[in-house]
Amino acid sequence: MTRDTTRRAVLASVLAAGTAGLAASDAADLLDSFAPISGEAWDAADRSVPETVESPYGAASVSRDEFGVPQIEADAEPAAYFAVGYCQAFDRLFAMDLQRRAMRGRLSEVVGEATLDSDEFNVAMGFSDAAEATWEVVAETRAGPLVEAFADGVNAATEDLPLPLEFELIGYEPEPWTPVDSMLMEKQISWTLTGSFSELRRALVADRLGAERAETLFPKRYDHDETILDGTETRLGEARESVRPAGERASSGRRSGSVAPADPALTDWLSGFESPTGVGSNSWVVSGEHTESGVPIVAYDPHLSLQAPPLWYEQSVETPERSVRGATFSGVPFVIAGANDRGTWSFTNLGADVLDCYTYEIDDGGDRYRYDGEWRSFELDERETIPVAGGEDRELRVRRTVHGPLIEREGQRVGVAWTGHTATRTTVAIEAYGRSQGIDDLLEATRDFDLPTQNLVYADADGRTLYYATGRLPIRRTDGEVVAGDRVFDGSEGEGEWRGFEPFGESSWDGFVPFEEKPHAIDPDALSTANQRPIDDPIHYVGVDYAPPYRGERIAERLDDAVDGSDAEADDATDPDFHHALQSDVRDGRAPELVPELVAAVRDLPDPAVSLVDVADALDEWDYRMARDSRAALVFARYLPHFRERVFRPAFSDADLGETYYPSDWTLARLPDDDPLFDGRSRGDLAVAALRDALDEIDEAGWEMYGDYNTTRAMSHPVGGEAPFLNYEELPADGSPATVKNYRVESAVGSSWRMVVRPGTDATAVLPGGNSGDYFSEHYDDQLRRWLDNDQRPMPLGDDGEPVVRFEPSTEGSR
Template identity: 45%
Template sequence: MVRNRLEPVLAVGFALALVAVSALAPTYLGLAAPLSGDVYAGVSQPGGGQQIENPYGEATVTYDAHGVPHVSAENDRALYFAVGYVQARDRLFQMDLQRRLIGGNLSGAFGEQALDSDRFHRQMDFRGAAEASWRSIEDTEAGPSVEAFSAGVNHYRDTQPLPPEFELLEYTPKEWTPVDTLLIGKQIAWQLSGNFADLRRATVRDRLGPEASDLYPNRLAHDTPVVRGESDAAPFDPASVDATFEPDAGDASAAQTDQPWAGGTDSATGDYTALYDWVEAYDHEPGIGSNNWVISGDETASGQPILANDPHLALTVPGVWYEMHLDAPDTHTRGVTFPGVPMVVIGRTDDVAWGVTNVGGDFTDLYTYETRDDQYRYEGAFRDFETTTETIPVKTDAGDLREETVEVRKTVHGPVIEREGREVAVAWPGFSATNESLGVFRLNRAESMAEARDALRIWDVPAQNFVLASRSGETLFYPAGKYPVRRTEGEVVRGDQLFDGSAGEGEWPGYRPYETSTWSGFVPFESIPHVENPDYLATANQRTIDDPDFYIGTSDTYADPYRGQRIYERLDARAESDEPMDPQFVKDLQRDTRTADADRFVPYATSERARAEMRPEARNHADTVADWDRRMAADSEGALVYRLWLESFRNQTFGDEFRPNGLDESYYPKHHVLQTLPADSEWFDDRRTRERETRADIAARAMNRTADRIAEQDYETYGDYNRLDLDHPFDQSFLNLPERGMSGGDFTVFNFRYAEGRQAGSSWRMVVAFGNESASGGVVPGGQSGVFWSDHYHDQLGMWADGDYKRLSMTAPAGEPDLVFTDAGEEGAG
């Protein structure tokens, strides 16, 4: 999330919602090198028909009409060498930016203004976590393929012209390593499962007082969880898992070890605003999410399952995803991946399809300590922080490099971050050695639901809502991942609080950051709520289940329920009709623009009590909303009025309390909380006036403001406001994508949202229909290539914006291959 700072955000997102990976913010590169089109003169894209040496064997690459590489090889290593080569060919600059961001090395290319970002990412030591994960999978069946991918990237780097961005920024990318691939994975995982919600909550409590607690309930009052019936999970008994937290012995000071630890300090109280203001830029954005659903053959016209997925992430140029079709003796898969990751992350094999959304649980805990000098207190004794000093290269205005140092400190719980005297240690499963790369590798080879399920068993982070379907007719929902069981003095506790680390509160048995964890105190795979062979099931980042056997998350971490409500509403209606579900129905549902939140909010905007306080032009707008069909369509006047009114209504409700206390809208509660406030709630009262306002007063005030804004901006329809305006990092007209008005909103299934100059929405749209292969389709918001003169720079943009699809064929196009990899032997590629 970017808030008033030059922060290059590679926003991901797995759809795993999984979410967000992005390119740099335009301001960054504009500072680095003002450009004109002339700078590209004489630089040509490598052509097709090349003969390329491959140290692992023969392979071919044939690009289809949309620039998707169909890669075929005689073995896995030859395959992934070719994959590395073609990803570098299309996305090398983007790949390098991603590893620079998460590794804390942006300043070497972009100068002083990236230094804050580098300090954060160095202090969190994501690279150390990636190194631990590489040690974990290096000797597994996935290790050689990741190494071969790296070799392919480097072969392209060493033998072909580099993308012009490198010359413009005057640096050459370093060689790609397997750790870099896992580092990209850590970035994705952090954006989807790492958060500082506990800091945000502590800040609100400190600034607004305990009365604000009601704005952040444990559970939103809706009845549409992912699992609406019974889960097939085995019962979870906390007593059945290890309750012993066994950190490294550390360097405990002999001084004071004889003093009994009374437990509890005031370190968890006080104002953490400065610390949260700093880390907020690296927090995942609440509300960014995804949709997926699976329908069994019992409900379809073909008698075989259909699966749909569309992860919602920041929309960027080039796009978040890279599509590919891979074919080797043990691998036949098609789908999308993040540039820098060899395997398909969302997609299918011949026999199994899978899609992901973000669980939205609470997977990050923060710990405070009693400290003295360079020590922190733990288990009754003072220990030295594990401390290293790292050097960050910083590009100067003159173009040379200077050095800055950053101190990296860690405790038994994780890395330490600090601002203005407030510091916390961060625990996150992704800091440990994790195996999701191996899990993806196995998914790419799955020939049955049983094999796919085994791949999910080793999935660590980020926890993702997987829906799966098989050609043989099975369906499955499984929110796979590592769920910590926190303990304080042996008792299980919730995770939505700042813990006193000195007292050993909230510890995760079986977890060791930057090492191999046993996960012995985490929820067993069989006890994670899941559903075997559902007739149909949908996830949209809402809470997993009403009454889980263990703490998963709160209203702070889950999304508002509106997308989930709308998807289930349409699935239920179709299931209850005499008409079976088919691919066309599923695609139409992905195009659905009805916003379920309006069912409750529109009556607030149009009540007689509110209308009585509106100016005449505002009442006209209220009439428009009253007659509106609740669809966020680009050509709709009602959608325009509603969108602007809701934004103003939210600000008018909370702004008078939050803003004077230094809290902007990022601290506001969920829309569903606003929706369910009583009409006379104190939060509707404007503390700046002598009168006591009610909901109707604020609704009228918001509509008056909306009328002013529409007149000021000369808006006519929603598409005048909700505009697709995707700019390349260099922000030049010949690099930017065509602009247009868009349908969709924050809470619609067809998801696109514009706010504060940024756009987010469906970053990949996919439908897999086993009974009707020709109807399987997918599309991205842009194109395959990051090279602006390519025919595939944005050739899918129009299809995506219109809700259309291209076919997801599992067959390579006919004709001669574009790239031919010849067997050069192990030493052949150099």
């Protein structure tokens, strides 16, 4: 049967069974929110775009390549972005609406009580108010009218076309899209990348385990040499700000960072809304000195949540002002990571500390907080109602201080300051990237890129290359002295404040690192980023939450071998195939640190079972590659969590700290035999016991190879538990949390987009699924197998495909 026929048959069986056909749910508590399935669902099976669409912005045309990527052409930019909005709504309307509802705290309105925690957090954080403040700024820029045209295009498609299937399944209709909603998507992306309450967890660990043990188990600086920069690129002056470490006395005699840790229940609750575990990315650039063509090459794969449909949406826009193609997020008009006819740009997470937490003295009535030596009313104090489908509406008290939102739960409170709470101009920067004609334009636009903090990697057709840290980096002061942000501050005493910061308003740059003093490199020869610390000795404090260097070391090692000619097969000139192969690298750097001791421990047993010896021999011969057809990779993947449990659980359980507080695998591999965690137990004995645990688990599950366990089952649709047919096919996958080809089956995080670009010439890319979110489209999952194999397809500019939709000026005239 054809794909379309098969999918219609699936829907037919569901319709015949009604909601009973969805009863085999992994999330049965959400099932009650589903509307009775009706014949109206067939409308979604026949969704198609008309050949002509009226546009108030003028003429445009849309063609589609063989993977369903819309290629929009127009003589006027607003006309083009009206068409972009129309296309995104056709392909991704449900994803757009779902994310908008999540950020506004209105999921429970259509889903029910199961999402109340999420709604309470998002309402309390005030993301929608921050988006409003951002739109007030963006509306007055060149990007503003294009965002408005995009919103009009979304709404035109919503009115013209049948709604996607998910709206019928859940039983509601989306509200009109607004420019503020697109700004809200910027906030959502930024929160995903920078939202961290790590200082709360750090304070709790120090309180439970002791400051010295906490510093040992959770070092603020991993001991390695694989920084992004070698330090010479940012030496722009002799003056450097001295940052006082936590615990040293301020000039007033007060001990900084000495406030009591936040309530454990509040800390755990807030941690549930942070960035998904493992969010990160890879990117690298090699100058034309080391490529066969003499043109630089940029390779990029961001590691974000994997789901159906993918987070990223691919599009191409051709106007007299721009020729740009690449990936954006549903609801965002402009290409975020991609290429135009002159350059290419990509982003990885900087790991910067851009969120601070504050405690306050609050009066007995709970109506005022102490600040600057006096009692103050809260900057905002009002009641918000959260609608709940099928249940009682929830009322939430929303309060804010001079620093930002006050998050409250069951009588516990913490204040939050986050750079995303102010008006930001990143939309302005991204719009300008698409029109940039080289490194100078790109640098000027990057001055407006104030959220989120990222590692920007760029190259242009003139052979120029660039690395720059983007975003606002706060400079914190207590009693006039600069302090690090890796602690909880006393908000009533004014500790750790950012000058010029106006939550839910427009901030100045007075309290943030100047653009020229951020880590950067102009025309690097070869440079890679993998979320490791950017530089050993930065001019200003950046942060402490960096990834272990496994990916960074592997990328740097292979690039060094290639560009230095030390690789026997390299000739100091790389081509796109080399970079595709590096993106596909699955060597896990944790294995050579942990496997030899395991093998030795088995062989040291007085009378080991034959099965253990066989496994040890296989591990000893293993190449440490997390390949889907590897038995040894399966054993290592399941051994490691059991080893963590056996090493960390006793001490952490005694301290009432769960597995989410366990140290990293980098720390685990370096714990000496006499570390107090072992408490008389030997590493070898624990390793053998963990191996037995893993083999029992593997035998019980019936897994034979790594790909039996490491599958695409994690890449589910948001309502795939209730409607399993919306999920992608379950297929074996390569990669692990520590490999360049990144995939984390436990957390559904991994390479969410891959591209390799030679600026001004050719580019390739692939999505983990398909460009369409329409279940009935042939492009719903047509790139899934390509993504698994990193089989990238061309990403051309200005493709001359036959238009499938023409946008014609409306009879009322163009705007």
